[in-house]
Amino acid sequence: MTGMIPFPDISPEIFSISLFGMELALRWYALAYIVGIIIGWRLVVMTVKTPALWPARQPVMTPAQIEDMLTWIILGVLLGGRLGYVLFYQPDVYLNDPLSIIAIWEGGMAFHGGMLGVVLAAWLYTRRHGISRLSAADAIALGVPPGLLLGRIANFINAELWGRPTDMPWGVVFPGRAAQFCPEVVSACARHPSQLYEAFLEGFVLLVLLLWMVWRHKAYKRPGLVCGTFLAGYGLSRFVVEFVRQPDAQFISDGNPLGLAWHLGGYGLTMGQILSLPMILLGAWLIARARRKPALA
Known part of the structure; x- marks a missing residue:
């Protein structure tokens, strides 16, 4: 391969301490979640403190309600992300060992599952407090990309979720036996840094x-437009990056080297693409629906 960039010497752990015989560590991935949630929360609070952005100059929620709903959303992300990974990617493994479902510290979270968890949490909260669901969805959508940006960068630092082998000049030589298992490559195996592609796009x-x-086009005045743009934008970004992202090992076999979750005659879709299609369709429908109606003053 002509393209080859050594993986940077960055530890997944920022620091660790020993306490009462236990090793406690702060990892970049955990910090990405924390900082991403804080940035997203503050962005949404800024918008609800700006009445001119909203229909009839009435923000959908108060800053206190945003903070209250944040707890629900965090639970939705954690529970939905874990259950989504279990159901979408490794159901057989977890059915054989149900107790391992709660072992979140061992890794295994799915964005699509986390998104469904957020949707459910937000739906329950808005229903309980009589809040406009579409406008609330618009507010939440604005707060999600910072977490995606930092989370994908943390995936890169963790040397996980890397891409397929490549000879492009920016191919990265990820460490680890799994990343270096490229039967067609004699020397070091360079792969697409698909985590960084996703960080940039999503x-x-x-x-x-x-x-x-x-802020410039007052999109909140068309309920559903911001949420629809987020859903379609994420879905399209993920769908495209999946072409160069290495699929989960359980989908790869001798007869299916590309790791397609559904295929026919050598063509098909990865699990990430299958799960992204409903997001693209729903997002497109919300955008079309919002644009058909006049913007609310």
């Missing part, structure tokens, strides 16, 4: 687009 680009829509 995080940075989507965040800039949503901020532009909300």
Whole structure:
């Protein structure tokens, strides 16, 4: 391979301490979750403190309600992300060992499951407090990209969720036996840094687009437009990156080297693409629905 960048010498742990015989560590992945949630929360609070952005100059929630709902959303992310991974990616493994489902510290979270958890948490909260669901969804959507941006960068630092082998100049030589298992490669195996592709598309680009829509074009005045743009934007970004992202090992076999979750005649879709299609369709429907109606003053 002509393209080959050594993996940077960055430890997944920021620091660790020994306490009462136990090793406690702060990892980049955990910090990404924490900082991403804080940034997203503050972004949403800024918008509800700006009445001019909202229909009839009435923000959908108060800052106190945003903070209250955040607890529900965090639970939705953790529970939904874990259960989504269990159901979508390794159901057989966890059915044989149900207790391992709660072992979140061993890894295994799925964005699509986390998103469903957030949807359920937000639906229950807005129903309980009589809040407009579409406008609340718009507010939440604006707060998600920072977490995606930082989370994907943390995936890169953890040397996980890497891409397929490549000879592009920016191919990265990820450490570990699994990352270096490339039967067709004699020397070191360089792979697409698909985590960084996703960080750029799902995080940075989507965040800039949503901020532009909300602050410059008052997109909150068309309920559902921001949420629809987020869903379609994430779905399209993930769908495209899946072409160069290494699929989960359980989907790869001698007859299915590309790791397609569904295939016919050598063509098919990965699990990430299958789960992204409903997001794209729902997002497109919400965008079309919002644009058909006049913007609310």
